[in-house]
Amino acid sequence: MTTPISQDPGGSVLGFHYPLPVNCKTECYLPVPIGTSTNIQLTQNPFCHCVIPNIIKDQDFVDRLQEEILDLTFSEKNNDLYKFHQSLEDLKVIESPLISRLRSFIYKDLLKWIQEVTGIELNNNVDMSCASYRYTDILLCHDDELDDRRVAFIYYLVPKSWREEDGGSLDLFCVDSKGEPREIVKSIHPKRNTFVFFEVGPTSFHQVSEILTEDKTRLSVSGWFHGPPVYRPPAYVEIPPSPQPYLSIEEEEFYSWINPLYLDPETQAEIKDTFKEESQIELHCFLQEDKYEALMTVLKSKSDSQWKKQGPAHKRHYWSLDNESPDIVQSCVRFLQSDAMFLVLSSLTGLRLHELAQVSDDDDSDDECDNKKDTKGQAMCRSVVRRWTHGCYTLVHDSDIESGSWALDAVLFIDCDDWKPEYGGVTSYIAKGEKEELLSVCPKANGLALVYRDTETCKFVKHLNKLITELPNKCFYDISSVYYE
Ligand SMILES: O=C(O)CCC(=O)C(=O)O
Numbered sequence: 001m002t003t004p005i006s007q008d009p010g011g012s013v014l015g016f017h018y019p020l021p022v023n024c025k026t027e028c029y030l031p032v033p034i035g036t037s038t039n040i041q042l043t044q045n046p047f048c049h050c051v052i053p054n055i056i057k058d059q060d061f062v063d064r065l066q067e068e069i070l071d072l073t074f075s076e077k078n079n080d081l082y083k084f085h086q087s088l089e090d091l092k093v094i095e096s097p098l099i100s101r102l103r104s105f106i107y108k109d110l111l112k113w114i115q116e117v118t119g120i121e122l123n124n125n126v127d128m129s130c131a132s133y134r135y136t137d138i139l140l141c142h143d144d145e146l147d148d149r150r151v152a153f154i155y156y157l158v159p160k161s162w163r164e165e166d167g168g169s170l171d172l173f174c175v176d177s178k179g180e181p182r183e184i185v186k187s188i189h190p191k192r193n194t195f196v197f198f199e200v201g202p203t204s205f206h207q208v209s210e211i212l213t214e215d216k217t218r219l220s221v222s223g224w225f226h227g228p229p230v231y232r233p234p235a236y237v238e239i240p241p242s243p244q245p246y247l248s249i250e251e252e253e254f255y256s257w258i259n260p261l262y263l264d265p266e267t268q269a270e271i272k273d274t275f276k277e278e279s280q281i282e283l284h285c286f287l288q289e290d291k292y293e294a295l296m297t298v299l300k301s302k303s304d305s306q307w308k309k310q311g312p313a314h315k316r317h318y319w320s321l322d323n324e325s326p327d328i329v330q331s332c333v334r335f336l337q338s339d340a341m342f343l344v345l346s347s348l349t350g351l352r353l354h355e356l357a358q359v360s361d362d363d364d365s366d367d368e369c370d371n372k373k374d375t376k377g378q379a380m381c382r383s384v385v386r387r388w389t390h391g392c393y394t395l396v397h398d399s400d401i402e403s404g405s406w407a408l409d410a411v412l413f414i415d416c417d418d419w420k421p422e423y424g425g426v427t428s429y430i431a432k433g434e435k436e437e438l439l440s441v442c443p444k445a446n447g448l449a450l451v452y453r454d455t456e457t458c459k460f461v462k463h464l465n466k467l468i469t470e471l472p473n474k475c476f477y478d479i480s481s482v483y484y485e
Pocket residue numbers: 139144154169170206207208220222
């Protein structure tokens with residue numbers, strides 16, 4: 001049994017004549033709609049979503065709508081999660097004829113239909129904007145949950161020639177037992193004049209994969225239907241591996257690693273002055289050249305299977321080294337975690353990372369630091385060896401315990417000659433809840449980037465995009481250490 005959604009054929013300006021499906025709570029494949037040659041697919045897996053191809057019958061309307069959208073002003077949106085352009089105008093009130101008609105189609109006809117099909121209660125709150133994704137743009141894994149969003153929708157206006165290889169698929173993730181995204185189980189490739197909607201909930205993890213075509217634009221109109229908020233279970237909080245106190249290594253071993261420049265008291269004093277002023281500094285040529293080269297050679301010789309993929313996708317994607325066999329990489333980590341290194345870092349930063357560290361009088365000037373130092377115990381450190389390839393990133397997330405404490409970040413970059421910020425892979429520091437970037441660190445070969453961050457600062461590594469495939473190596477490595485006073 002079917003019922004046309006539009007009671008008045010004249011009123012259905014966009015030619016929406018799909019029959020109303022009955023009892024669509026389970027996976028089903030709806031009958032061919034009247035007047036079109038395609039099918040609606042409503043699916044429950046991995047979460048309730050629906051693809052309506054060819055939704056608007058009038059192709060001329062679609063083409064003119066696109067022209068009207070392209071006349072809007074777009075502004076760049078760029079942060080840890082995304083890079084694309086979004087319309088500036090408020091589409092809630094915009095009066096351009098075709099966009100207004102699309103809006104009323106979505107918020108009258110479609111809203112009613114979606115409520116019936118999904119059983120989700122919706123109100124008349126409207127959210128709608130246009131997005132334009134170009135080469136290397138992306139929207140990483142997220143769940144859309146915010147306040148009373150209940151159903152997300154996207155109407156695609158990509159060129160007819162859009163192919164799978166052009167990227168920009170809407171990827172849907174399934175979740176693991178902790179409710180975190182595990183893997184992509186479905187990719188919806190954008191098609192002109194296709195309308196997609198899905199239920200927003202704790203498991204609605206999805207992403208827009210990177211745009212890989214240089215000459216086509218993925219244009220879309222998207223937004224949310226709102227309704228009574230639903231219960232959201234608290235997000236899983238992960239416990240990072242515990243930091244460790246410093247290790248003892250042979251003096252000789254320590255001196256074989258470090259560039260002697262950084263042991264010179266005068267240089268140390270200069271670095272410390274800059275660091276105290278700016279809370280950050282980049283130390284060039286940090287390792288002795290022969291050690292750096294040897295370290296790089298061994299890292300490059302590691303097989304893919306020695307690199308372990310780190311997730312989940314709504315927090316991070318990079319490769320970390322499963323370092324079991326003793327080799328030069330492990331020696332470098334031991335050097336970075338050594339008591340001598342804690343002491344040198346104290347001299348370079350003025351932080352008290354070692355009981356023998358001299359803390360000068362002017363170190364007591366900062367009240368905030370004072371309070372913190374009163375409560376400190378033994379200094380600790382944690383290190384990870386990472387490989388950054390095309391598609392890697394980290395995201396800022398609410399349940400990040402890591403960014404809840406004062407810490408000194410020390411990242412040693414390897415094999416990243418000629419790295420350009422537009423490739424991604426840049427570490428950005430931002431104040432919690434703010435958009436403005438406080439600092440960005442671009443990988444520099446054999447550079448040690450030191451950043452002292454407070455509890456209100458978080459960091460992320462920007463998505464590494466397709467531009468890195470220009471480079472012969474197509475990746476870089478780092479050893480990231482965090483020191484706690
Ligand atoms: O454009 C798409 O396919 C999805 C967009 C999306 O997920 C969003 O804007 O939150």
